[in-house]
Amino acid sequence: MLQGFYFILALLALALGIIGIFVPGLPTTPFILLAAWAAARSSKRLHRYLAEHRVFGPMVRDWQREGAVSRKAKRAAILTMALCAVIFFLTAPKWWMAALGSSIMAVVGIWLWRRPEPAS
DSSP states (O other): EEEEEEHHHHHHHHHHHHHHHHTTTSSSSSHHHHHHHHHHHOOOOHHHHHHEEEEHHHHHHHHHHHSSOHHHHHHHHHHHHHHHHHHHHHHHHSSHHHHHHHHHHHHHHHHHHHHHOOOO
């Protein structure tokens, strides 16, 4: 039963990660990493597919091996969050809504930037 839950979680996270490639503000990397984590607990085949994927594979392997995120991915994420913060402040009906969303992204950005970079 738990294995089925993890498999559904892996598929859902993978779908959201793929959608995140095309939808600004929806992150790709965290959903792909969540999908890999859940797949490791439910489907060796799906986990292997993610780890060997030409686009997703390097980030999955770096995270699983070292808890690392590439500098390129960090820069892309920080830039995207900064752009989303600007959009928040231009479109939010109340300033505090934009400030709250931007603050959350700033905390995530700091955490992300402090992650190690892959050794190889």
